[in-house]
Amino acid sequence: MKKQLTFLLGMIMILFLAACGNSEDNNEADETTEDKQVEMIKIGMIPDQNAAEINRGMEDFAKDLAEKTGFNVEFVPSVDYAALVTAFERGEIQLAWFGGLTGVQARNLVPEAEAIAQRPIDEKFESVFVAQADSGIESLEDLKGKTLTFGSESSTSGHLMPRYFMMESGVNPNEDLDGNPNYSGSHDKTYKLVESGAFQAGALNISVWEAAVAEGNVDTNKVTAFYTTPEYYDYNWTVNKMDEETKATLKEAILSMKAGDNEVMDLLSAEKFIETKNENYSAIEEVAKELEIIK
Numbered sequence: 001m002k003k004q005l006t007f008l009l010g011m012i013m014i015l016f017l018a019a020c021g022n023s024e025d026n027n028e029a030d031e032t033t034e035d036k037q038v039e040m041i042k043i044g045m046i047p048d049q050n051a052a053e054i055n056r057g058m059e060d061f062a063k064d065l066a067e068k069t070g071f072n073v074e075f076v077p078s079v080d081y082a083a084l085v086t087a088f089e090r091g092e093i094q095l096a097w098f099g100g101l102t103g104v105q106a107r108n109l110v111p112e113a114e115a116i117a118q119r120p121i122d123e124k125f126e127s128v129f130v131a132q133a134d135s136g137i138e139s140l141e142d143l144k145g146k147t148l149t150f151g152s153e154s155s156t157s158g159h160l161m162p163r164y165f166m167m168e169s170g171v172n173p174n175e176d177l178d179g180n181p182n183y184s185g186s187h188d189k190t191y192k193l194v195e196s197g198a199f200q201a202g203a204l205n206i207s208v209w210e211a212a213v214a215e216g217n218v219d220t221n222k223v224t225a226f227y228t229t230p231e232y233y234d235y236n237w238t239v240n241k242m243d244e245e246t247k248a249t250l251k252e253a254i255l256s257m258k259a260g261d262n263e264v265m266d267l268l269s270a271e272k273f274i275e276t277k278n279e280n281y282s283a284i285e286e287v288a289k290e291l292e293i294i295k
Contacts, residue, residue, distance in 0.1 A: 039071040044084045045097040057263040064262035068253035081154035100156035100234040100284040112241035116251045117273040125234035127157045129227040131201040140169040149182035149199040162203035165229045195223045233280045
């Protein structure tokens with residue numbers, strides 16, 4: 001009997017030790033799995049150009065950013081400017097390419113958000129006004145009594161700054177045009193609407209206009225540029241609220257990018273990105289408040 005009892009106790013001890021060993025192994029496996037978890041970064045871009053080109057370019061950008069950071073990166077398309085700002089506010093987007101105005105709106109909604117990078121051109125950006133070649137429009141003052149289309153209502157270069165400089169020249173878009181101004185939704189649609197004869201004039205991002213001219217995408221016998229605005233800060237990469245290490249990794253990767261690394265560099269006509277900061281866009285915020293576009 002005593003031998004049987006000793007045998008049973010021995011078996012219980014062996015089973016107990018085995019169970020402890022398995023538990024430790026499982027814990028180690030769980031810890032290893034946790035260590036191997038990769039940060040998920042969802043990225044977005046304001047839809048200010050052709051949607052197919054943006055989708056293709058940002059998918060390629062996501063792959064490049066993933067390779068440079070080791071993170072999982074996913075591009076999430078947005079139907080319009082406001083949708084991207086809303087997704088950013090909800091934390092559904094961790095990194096976004098904003099215009100000056102949408103960036104200000106997003107950072108006002110998420111105070112911890114930070115503008116981290118821009119193209120060199122974005123610290124001295126410009127908008128351009130275009131008109132039908134036979135319209136007789138040669139200055140901003142000539143827009144009185146004419147039809148005009150802006151880009152997106154939330155666009156810095158396609159609406160906010162053009163409206164501001166029109167007001168500065170004595171032209172009120174809400175009172176002095178032939179009807180209310182139109183909002184095309186994107187820069188490429190703006191020059192196409194003028195080219196088609198739907199509107200006599202339009203305002204858009206100067207880099208999109210210059211690219212369209214260089215690539216032959218617009219008929220300059222039908223549409224001509226007649227006014228370029230003074231310079232202002234515009235587009236930027238903005239990161240959402242996140243830990244400093246992740247933010248630094250994303251910033252380093254973006255600042256290391258150069259022409260040819262991904263299709264977004266071509267889409268944005270960018271040779272590289274440079275550092276920026278939230279304070280650079282304070283003038284845009286002031287203009288937006290002055291025009292009562294934001295409160």
